[in-house]
Amino acid sequence: MSSNMERAKEWLRREKQWRANNEPTDYLDIAISALEKQMPKAVDDGLLNYSNLPISRCPICSSSGISPYKDRYCYNCGQLLKWEDTWNRRTKES
Numbered sequence: 001m002s003s004n005m006e007r008a009k010e011w012l013r014r015e016k017q018w019r020a021n022n023e024p025t026d027y028l029d030i031a032i033s034a035l036e037k038q039m040p041k042a043v044d045d046g047l048l049n050y051s052n053l054p055i056s057r058c059p060i061c062s063s064s065g066i067s068p069y070k071d072r073y074c075y076n077c078g079q080l081l082k083w084e085d086t087w088n089r090r091t092k093e094s
């Protein structure tokens with residue numbers, strides 16, 4: 001699914017370049033931005049909260065206090081989050 005989204009994003013980028021000289025392309029920026037929100041972004045290395053549970057910041061808008069237990073998407077900007085790396089590292093360390 002992610003590679004289809006990459007292809008769609010690439011298509012929109014090319015479409016934007018192609019149209020840019022003749023018409024407004026802000027709607028293509030909106031479409032690209034909406035697609036990017038659906039493409040999982042790895043969460044920064046997690047901290048542990050007072051209950052020893054992983055907690056981190058959004059990689060896009062830096063909102064703090066996001067958790068792999070409740071936040072599949074950033075509560076502030078709507079970015080789809082990818083927790084695996086942080087979570088696996090934490091589980092190996094403990």
Ligand SMILES: [Zn+2]
Binds near residue numbers: 058060062
């Ligand atoms: Zn965010």
